[in-house]
Amino acid sequence: MTDIAQAVAPAAAPARMPSTLALGLARGAVETKMFFREKDAVVFTFSFPIILLVLFGSIFSGGLAGTGITFSQLYTAGLIGAGVMGAGFQSLGIGIAGDRDDGTLKRLAGTPMPRAAYFIGKVVNVLVIAFLEVAILLAIGVALYDLKLPGEVSGWLTFAWVFVLGVSASALLGVAASSLPRSAKSAAAVISMPFVVLQFISGVFIPFTQMPPWLINVASLFPLKWMCQGFRSVFLGDAGASLELAKSYELDRVALVLAAWLVGGLVLCLTTFRWKGRRDG
Template sequence: MTQITTTPPVSVPAASPAMPSTLKLGLSRAAAETRMFFRQRDAVIFTFSFPIILLAIFGSIFSDGLEGTGLTVSQLYVAGLIGSATMTGFQNLGIGIAMDRDDGTLRRLAGTPLPPVAYFTGKALNTLFISSVQVAILLAIGVALFDLDLPSAVSDWLTFAWVFVLGVLGSSLLGIAVSSLPRSGKSASAVIAMPFVVLQFISGVFIPVRELPEWLTQIAAIFPLKWMCQGFRAVFLGEGGVTLEPANSYELGRVALVLGAWVIGGLVLCLTTFRWKSRSDG
């Protein structure tokens, strides 16, 4: 009698679930970064209250009109501080990433499946959100307290959009690049905050550009903040503010060129200088 043997079926291992897209991971990381930001109440209060306090102080002290323009100095400050808020990413990312590197967060992330692009996307989107809220608050205060007129032309809002997006992107990339400069997370605030403060004084945030020595404005013209402020003055001060510009023009074409160059240059700097490990790790 012939015995029939049957071979048990071979079990096929289940396919591992596909990784989410880089964009989805970046959005998830952005949500996590935003949650972590709002859990630090002292940082939230300082980040949003600091430009408000500066605008209230400078706008109240320097409330005189600018001769021949129909504008006030306080309105000039609103445009300048909007530029400063747009460049918040330079300071926030520079300090935040330096601290992530110092406490080992970057080293741990490098050992996970999370793509580096998703990490940086999350940081940039979080910066975009924070800057947007700051700008919205400054505009609300400018309209309510300092008679700032919001533009009615669509072209002005389009100008605002591309200056804001290029400004946030360029300053974020620059912040990522300079995060490699501090030797430790503890020294990051001193190393990165100081040049940002200096840039604000020479780029037209606190002092009108025409009041500055020419050699200082030439230095400021190398960096993006000066051009961001100039672009926002074009949007919110209009034709009345043209006479306040050294070139008697807002030079929006040049603004776009310089900000675009900083986006490309910032990306190159990130790719060539960024470090995942702190210097103490070798």
């Protein structure tokens, strides 16, 4: 009777797969653990902007005439923008190129895990890195260079949307740029070079008023210039607006340009991303 009952009993329903979001968050936890296990990568990622801030803050220790703002405060705001973009564009561009070269992407594409979960995991990792990097730079700016944190909710709201739009656009551009290097060995050079150039022409280290117009026009095409401008509006206040070309932070244009790069980055990802390396055919 037991055998007959087992034969006619309905088969157990197959276990349901977790949602794409749940898998992506789990993948994000794995990516973050892997990142923090690479001690040299952790040290370089967090120490590099700190070293630049201390160096430039020590070399250019004076103030900007008529503003009450020091060069160190200006560099802190700019390096926050560079740190956010570096966490998205540079880290993802190099990291995904490495995953493609060592076969990680190919193996993941052959598993039941939705492909979107891989990208969600990468974005979670980028958000963690960017948040920690910004927190460290803010702590140094406040402790060493008298950087003023926003005293009103509106200032923090501006910080939040500039951060979210900036890190999202940078992450998508990093995903798209990961297809440019021919191998993991060349990824650091291919991805890092344009990022370093952008930092020097986007107001991170050199105020816009000291650059030739053609470089200003080039920088204005890319998101880093607008991210730095948005962060300067938060941490330098009304006094810093006189340092901008338009004598205003133009936050409406900041939002528009970053949103445009968000859409453009998504289009680039969809049209250029490859799961296999060039050697895989």
